[in-house]
Amino acid sequence: MENVLTGTNKKPLRVLFMSNIGVKELAEIAGVSTASVSRALSNPNRVSKRMRKKVLLAAEQVGYQPNRLAASLRTSRSGNIVAIIPDISDTFNSGVIQSLERAAAERGYSVLFGDTQGIRERELVYGNMVNSKQADGIIVFSHRLPFEDELLASDDFVLPPMVNSCEYAHSAFRDTSLLPLVTIDNVKAGREATEHLLELGHKDIAVITGDIESPSARQRLEGYKEALSQAGIPFRSELIQAGDYTLEAGVTSTKKILLAKKRPSAIFCMCDESALGCIATLREHGFDVPRDISVLGFDDIRFAKYLSPSLTTIAQPVEEIGRRCAEILLDMIDGKEIEEPQTILPHKLMVRDSTSAIW
Amino acid sequence: MENVLTGTNKKPLRVLFMSNIGVKELAEIAGVSTASVSRALSNPNRVSKRMRKKVLLAAEQVGYQPNRLAASLRTSRSGNIVAIIPDISDTFNSGVIQSLERAAAERGYSVLFGDTQGIRERELVYGNMVNSKQADGIIVFSHRLPFEDELLASDDFVLPPMVNSCEYAHSAFRDTSLLPLVTIDNVKAGREATEHLLELGHKDIAVITGDIESPSARQRLEGYKEALSQAGIPFRSELIQAGDYTLEAGVTSTKKILLAKKRPSAIFCMCDESALGCIATLREHGFDVPRDISVLGFDDIRFAKYLSPSLTTIAQPVEEIGRRCAEILLDMIDGKEIEEPQTILPHKLMVRDSTSAIW
DNA sequence: CCACCAATGGTAAACGATTACCATTATGTC
DNA sequence: GACATAATGGTAATCGTTTACCATTGGTGG
Known part of the structure; x- marks a missing residue:
């Protein structure tokens, strides 16, 4: 095969892309060993400057693409x-x-x-x-x-x-x-959310939880209880609706909440999507948020502030x-x-x- | 190594998980060749029932996990x-x-x-x-x-x-x-969206486009123009705001639209997120949707119908x-x-x- | 000029599967 | 029972890298 570098063949070198070229072929083209090719490409300071340049140039010329699978197999790192x-x-x-x-x-x-x-x-x-x-x-x-x-x-x-x-x-x-x-800190966040509602004068605060199997939901509920107890308000389990961090849970849970004898004046949703479903359901039933019922979300998803009403929520540092x-x-x-x-x-x-x- | 099947060793076989067992070791354990192991596992009807059972059992016993990288390398299919x-x-x-x-x-x-x-x-x-x-x-x-x-x-x-x-x-x-x-069919969708607004009596219909480099946005705009022309309404380029399919574009484009001398009575947004930004901005500036200005979205994202107001939009069959x-x-x-x-x-x-x- | 060491680069053996090719065994037919 | 054919399973090559190990080279100090 023609050596790229010696350039005895004066015709402009044909640039071959994606040809099935492996380190072996590349090594031959560059006139070095496969070990040097590999080193020049993935361990550059193990080779001399001359070698590096030679290999990189050849690789560039032929559009060499290392096979990552093979590399992964050898190094047992999939990337x-x-x-x-x-x-x-x-x-x-x-x-x-x-x-x-x-x-x-x-x-x-x-x-x-x-x-x-x-x-x-x-x-x-x-x-x-x-x-x-x-x-x-x-x-x-x-x-x-x-x-x-x-x-x-x-x-x-x-x-x-x-x-x-x-x-x-x-x-x-x-x-x-x-x-x-x-x-x-989910406990703290749950507590602060609840405290915010308490400070606004709410005493009957319903909760639409996340998946109740999940510690995060439990912790937020824990915080809710702490805040209530701090305020001297008894915890009433009938105010708690088990959700699962979805919009749909917000809808169905809210419907259940509205069926209760004594309607809460605020609802704490453990995620914004649930809050969205909650608010939509309240509106559908003729309740205005926040005039009739306050709703508090969790997460501060991207468009929480663009909703109507814009959503009071606990922001998590997503990024x-x-x-x-x-x-x-x-x-x-x-x-x-x-x-x-x-x-x-x-x-x-x-x-x-x-x-x-x-x- | 002890043969799983012959079971001359009567002690309950220790179940080894995740040990570094490859086809080679497994073959030895099962008392067959690596070829048979491979065939039994990934080409089951190339081997006899007996062989299959033997290999599968052994694989199960030792918790064999094939290395997908190696397989991919050989078959040149990454999966x-x-x-x-x-x-x-x-x-x-x-x-x-x-x-x-x-x-x-x-x-x-x-x-x-x-x-x-x-x-x-x-x-x-x-x-x-x-x-x-x-x-x-x-x-x-x-x-x-x-x-x-x-x-x-x-x-x-x-x-x-x-x-x-x-x-x-x-x-x-x-x-x-x-x-x-x-x-x-983006052209048709753009046309239908516009026709809907025209049917409602709107004549000044602004558009917040998607990335104007993208054919989808151009086609939707094309449909918009078709509908206008069909209705005998001249196209006015000052009603077109170049967006990029984002919520933020909805916000900034709407602000620009509101600055115009003659305010449109409807805004066609080429995606629901832009519509969301649009509606929020309109509300912020004291406009009620749809009383003052109608807004039409595109995509029918998951919660379009839960927004306030619920969003008129073109549904795409996402799933x-x-x-x-x-x-x-x-x-x-x-x-x-x-x-x-x-x-x-x-x-x-x-x-x-x-x-x-x-x- | 020699001994020594560092730097460099080559040879060949891995990594762990799949599979072409072949040898053996089983099955069927007459 | 002999033979053809199908079914089965083994041996070893292969995929395309990386790298352990070694040989060579060049430089340095004595």
């Missing part, structure tokens, strides 16, 4: 992480996902997204991607570990690099107390959550010691128009 | 597709993504998501994943092909399996007229778009002939509360 998410289209999640993806990309990793719809089987499929070497780590958005109980129970099974986003995963078979996670998750996970993958596994980020009460004083 | 998306968190996109991911998963493919923010360089990065064998095909959500012009201009470069979602990709260097795509994209792409990857590259799905005008008659 992927997998995000296991109950619902990709959920607005809060998709915000986190976005920054997650960006932060991963900055460090050369791609993100595989698994939308599970909360289905255990699908969680397992995605969890298994790291066992089958398709991914190097996992970001879990739910409160369940994506592995078979049988596996979790086995001493031989060591958890792969994994970070919890906004949730506390737990398992009967495994101690998860040291699992890294990035979240806000930072995603970024931190990625950073911690990639550090784990790189074998770095994680000094602070539990990252608690600040939240913020955003007071807008969906809540108002009761008098 | 991934990559979706190149300007904005993952956009509500319309995330809906498509969700069904896309599900349909792909059903056929054993995973989806890598690339959020590009419209940045050319990032598009190229993701487009390149198929060259580097990390993905077998591409779903493109934008109107640009994710490859260097240099590549596109080269005859040697054949486009990988690729499907356009809701857009018409084009390139100065490549004929894209046969590129498979899944979309609605089907995603599913079809995945199906067509996977068929292409499987080497099937695509008989109908251009899939035009039906849209539907959803009349709700954000538009009303002018008198």
